[in-house]
Structures are given as C-alpha cells and as structure tokens.
Amino acid sequence: MLKLICTAILAVINLISFSQKPLQGKTLLAIFAHPDDESTVGPVLAKYAAEGADIYIVVATDGRYGVNTHSTIPAGDTLAAVRYKEMYCAAEKLGVHSPIMIGTHDQLNMREGKVGETLKRIRDTVIYLFNTINPDVVITWGGAAWTMHPDHQLVGDIVTDIFASRQWPKHPKLYYPEIPTGTLPAEGPNFVTVDQSYLTVAISLSSEDLSKAKMAWSCHQSQYIPSDIEYMRKAVWHGDKPISYFRPFVSTGKMQYSLFDDGAGKK
Numbered sequence: 722m723l724k725l726i727c728t729a730i731l732a733v734i735n736l737i738s739f740s741q742k743p744l745q746g747k748t749l750l751a752i753f754a755h756p757d758d759e760s761t762v763g764p765v766l767a768k769y770a771a772e773g774a775d776i777y778i779v780v781a782t783d784g785r786y787g788v789n790t791h792s793t794i795p796a797g798d799t800l801a802a803v804r805y806k807e808m809y810c811a812a813e814k815l816g817v818h819s820p821i822m823i824g825t826h827d828q829l830n831m832r833e834g835k836v837g838e839t840l841k842r843i844r845d846t847v848i849y850l851f852n853t854i855n856p857d858v859v860i861t862w863g864g865a866a867w868t869m870h871p872d873h874q875l876v877g878d879i880v881t882d883i884f885a886s887r888q889w890p891k892h893p894k895l896y897y898p899e900i901p902t903g904t905l906p907a908e909g910p911n912f913v914t915v916d917q918s919y920l921t922v923a924i925s926l927s928s929e930d931l932s933k934a935k936m937a938w939s940c941h942q943s944q945y946i947p948s949d950i951e952y953m954r955k956a957v958w959h960g961d962k963p964i965s966y967f968r969p970f971v972s973t974g975k976m977q978y979s980l981f982d983d984g985a986g987k988k
Contacts, residue, residue, distance in 0.1 A: 742773025750856035763934030776817035786827035810940035863897025865913035
C-alpha cells in the first residue's frame with residue numbers, strides 16, 4: 722500500500738513539473754509610445770508569453786494623429802477609438818495581458834500646449850506600474866528608437882529615468898530593442914541601427930513566434946497593409962535563424978573616480 726501511495730505522489734509531482742512552464746512567475750513590462758510600437762518586439766513577447774511569463778504592454782498615446790494614405794479614417798477621436806481596438810486585438814494574438822492605455826494624445830499633447838502635464842501623467846503612471854506590477858524585465862525605446870520619432874524618444878527617456886531613480890524590489894533588467902548596423906537591406910527600411918558590439922542580448926525566434934507576431938501586427942489595419950508588414954518583417958527578422966537584438970541598460974555597480982579609468986583610480 723505504501724509503495725502505491727509513493728508511486729501516486731511521484732506521478733503527481735512529475736505531472737506538475739511537466740506542466741510548469743519555464744518562465745512561470747516572471748513578469749515583463751513593455752512600455753512604448755504608440756499602439757503598434759509593440760510590433761518591434763512582437764516575436765519576443767509571443768515567445769515569452771508561451772513560456773509562461775506575465776507580459777504587460779503599456780501604451781502612452783492613443784494614436785489619434787497616425788493617419789495613413791491607405792486608410793480613410795480621419796485624425797481625432799474616431800482614429801483613437803480604432804487604434805484602441807487594434808491594440809487589444811494585437812495583445813490577444815500575442816497571448817499577453819490586455820494593454821494598459823495611458824491615453825495621451827500623439828506628440829504628447831504638444832499641439833494642445835499641455836506637454837508638461839502629459840509628461841507628468843506618463844511618469845506617474847509608469848512609477849505606479851513599476852510598484853504594482855513589480856517586473857523582472859522592462860523593455861522600452863532607447864536612443865534613436867528605430868525611427869527617431871520624438872514620442873518614442875521621450876517615452877523611452879521617461880522609463881529609463883524612472884528605472885534608474887532607485888533600486889526596485891526585484892532589481893529588474895532594462896532593455897532597448899535595436900537593429901544591428903549592416904543587417905538591413907540596401908533599399909531600406911530607413912531605420913536607425915546600432916553597432917552590434919553594443920547588442921549583447923540576442924533572442925532566437927521560432928517560426929511560431931514570428932507567426933503570432935505577424936498576426937498581431939496585422940491587427941493594426943489603420944497603420945499597415947499586408948505587404949508593408951511582410952516587407953518590414955523580412956527586413957528585421959530574416960534568414961533561417963531569425964534573432965531579436967537588445968541593448969541593455971548597463972551599470973557595473975563599481976565606483977570609479979575618473980571618466981577614463983576602470984575603477985582603480987583614486988578620488
């Protein structure tokens with residue numbers, strides 16, 4: 722009888738272990754400027770969601786000024802409402818939590834003369850999310866942010882400033898998605914790239930990751946036609962073994978007393 726009980730217990734333990742996903746209990750917070758910005762890391766979000774991580778996407782603006790020639794939707798509240806629905810669709814296809822929409826206007830309300838209020842609203846929201854979601858990993862725009870869009874750059878700067886402002890409970894890691902210099906086709910797209918020596922995180926992607934990401938990207942019909950999506954997808958994630966590259970926000974944690982030494986110099 723004892724042997725049977727032990728065998729049953731081991732079977733249950735093995736079943737639990739088998740069903741446990743590798744990233745269960747981990748949390749990733751991705752913070753971007755516009756609905757559709759998440760497409761730049763879509764395959765990675767889909768990959769980690771499938772591996773059990775809790776993925777949250779935060780979008781600073783409502784995309785109301787993102788008018789495109791293929792779409793007949795005018796700028797303003799109507800387009801903002803459409804882009805909200807598109808963002809929820811994309812999150813569902815990626816297998817992540819429903820998006821957190823901060824709801825400011827494109828250009829961070831500069832047209833309305835309220836940029837200061839808007840930056841504070843974004844900052845307060847991000848601080849709140851750092852405290853409540855308590856992420857293990859944070860992703861945001863860095864540097865030129867692929868397209869040098871000022872919304873991208875300002876949102877990335879806010880997130881970076883908040884990240885560096887204190888020691889957060891889980892000591893999360895911060896990463897910026899980047900494209901290695903020399904990897905884009907000669908005919909474009911005209912994205913800003915980063916020397917590969919700075920891109921010390923390389924995430925291998927599966928065909929399933931790319932398929933989910935493409936379905937999510939296709940939700941943003943007000944912004945892209947299928948040929949645009951396929952063109953950019955092949956430009957960024959190409960070859961037999963596609964990879965997403967990230968540049969980490971790095972601090973060695975070691976004090977140095979000159980801009981030129983490695984920490985050995987004296988104060």
